[in-house]
Amino acid sequence: MELRVLRYFIEIVNDKSITSAAEKLHISQSTLSRQIKDLEIELGTILFERGPREISLTDDGYFLLERAKEINSLVESTTSAILNKKVLSGDLYVAAGEGKANAMLTETFNKLIKKGENISINFETQDADQIFKNLDAGILDFGVVYTNDSLDRYNKLSLPIDNQTGIVLPRKDDNFGKDNLVATDLKGMNLLIPRQIDVHSQLISYLDEYVRDYDITGTYDMNYNMRAMVLSGMGYAITFNKPEYQSGDLVFKSLNYLDSIKTVLIWKKSRTLSRLAEEFLKEMKHEKSE
Structure with a gap:
């Protein structure tokens, strides 16, 4: 072939x-x-x-x-990496979920572009399960995932971003009268939860232990889809807090006894990094230390 x-x-x-x-x-x-x-x-x-x-x-x-x-x-x-060993140039392939890390990533991308020449950044939105698959296949240089799993099969760099977990609901339906909810506030509700396997499992364990009476009416992988599902009335979504929930048609409520989710940069252990990928990692480590 x-x-x-x-x-x-x-x-x-x-x-x-x-x-x-x-x-x-x-x-x-x-x-x-x-x-x-x-x-x-x-x-x-x-x-x-x-x-x-x-x-x-x-x-x-x-x-x-x-x-x-x-x-x-x-x-x-591979061809691009070999041809561009001497000059900071070439292609970089990075994927991340929708979250606070994207601002940090794009700032780093911009620094690389200013330092090099003929650099092309290929930045995709993918959920964690897609990122794992594409890292293993050698398609991605790096991925950013939101998880509390150990991720021992990858090289990793923990980023200084914690993600508070709670529920998002239409602002017009906010009859709770408080910003911080307890598990019993969710009893009898229709809920939407992330499709990501490890987060999905963690949330089911939480709901089974503290809520018990609930219905999972859907799962989602991208924020845009989740937003549409919530506004349609399908249910309230368990997700991360984001700045856009401070105003607009959705509102965020934190949940007790739910650990915040860590943000981790990962790359394949057996992968030899191109010069551009090495420089990206160096800049990300510098961003973390600031």
């Missing part, structure tokens, strides 16, 4: 047409069709369903697409 053919495959998927992809790749349609047919023979499966106007992926095709994108991204980042 050649990298060149995998890139051809990705281009066909993007264009949904072998003819269009062949034009962009500057090769003949027959050559491209033969390359894909040889790939299907090599893998022993059909990758595309050929329709009258466009092609679509089979289940095996979707699986290969995900892997092909990972392989292509890894090759590109």
Whole structure:
């Protein structure tokens, strides 16, 4: 399986047409069709369903697409790291959840851009489970996660940001008359909780011990989705406190006996860092010490 053919495959998927992809790749349609047919023979499966106007992926095709994108991204980042060893340049791949650490990260990104040349920062919003997967696959250089787990399989740097946990509800529904709630205040309520596995488990244990009478009506991974779910009336969300909850249509209430959640920068133990990644880590350590 050649990298060149995998890139051809990705281009066909993007264009949904072998003819269009062949034009962009500057090769003949027959050559491209033969390359894909040889790939299907090599893998022993059909990758595309050929329709009258466009092609679509089979289940095996979707699986290969995900892997092909990972392989292509890894090759590109590796090539960039090797070519840019002498100059602070190249690509940096970082993912984080939605939280207070993002301001710290973007300040560090800006410092790197000012210090180097031809630097490209690839910053994505991902939940912790996605970050673990992409770090393990070599797609990310670093991830920022919100967790109290030990994370022993990664190198890590604890950041000076603690996240207070509580519930978010529509401001118009705020009949509690207080900012700090006790567990019994949640009895009989519909609740929305994070999908992240370790946080999910911690919250279920808390609810089972202190609340007992409750209903989980949904889970979420991103703040935007959670906000829409709360405003629709699906339930109150257990989440972190954020500045936007001080005004607007949502309000935050802290919960007793819930530990604050730590913020941790992590990277793969076996990964050799590029010069740009090393400089990023150096700056993050400096930010932490200030």
